[in-house]
Amino acid sequence: MMALPRSFFLRPTRTVARDLLGRVLVRRLPDGVELRGRIVETEAYLGPKDLACHTARGPKDGRAKSMWLQGGHAYIYFTYGMHHCFNVVTGGPERGEAVLIRAVEPLGDLAPWRRRRPKAKRERDLAAGPARLCEALALDRALDGHDLTCGDTLWLEAGAPLPPRRIQSAPRVGVDYAGAWAGKMLRFFEKDCVWVSG
DNA sequence: GTGTGGATTATCT
């Protein structure tokens, strides 16, 4: 299976956020184990004008510097003193836009997922939530800025995109401070899917 | 089922 090409990520961020639903995120761990998850929930962050977006604040070489790369790179940051979150950068270089991956449906053998998420009591908690997903897939700042189009260590595969009627939208999570941008419908998830967070 | 608070640190004011 081939990694999704650069052109996939160079489209408008909202388009990519919707089109990522149903696609497959693949993570090859250092020990060679490969984990695959079907993306079921995303959020779009629309660059410096979007007051909920990390590129709307702070220096360009600060925490969010990877977000200024060309589409198809990873932006992984650390927050709340203990959690990581994984984003896919979108659009051309210097756009400062990205899609936050909020939840995946684990595919294949669940044992390696459980091994990394011993606290998850229910299967549905294995990767529902941006920080849970990062814990399950062992994503941290070592992979910040990684090129997702090389098919190495961390990449995306075509899977099966969702038809529009299976996609539901909602305001983004945890961005109440962002004024008019807080209420915008920039969160996308699969309708009636048990693997979606909250 | 709902609500509250604690963990823990990079980043910016």
Place this chain on the structure above:
DNA sequence: GATAATCCACACC
């Protein structure tokens, strides 16, 4: 010094 794109445990209903 405050805050953050969060999660979990535990209390209480």
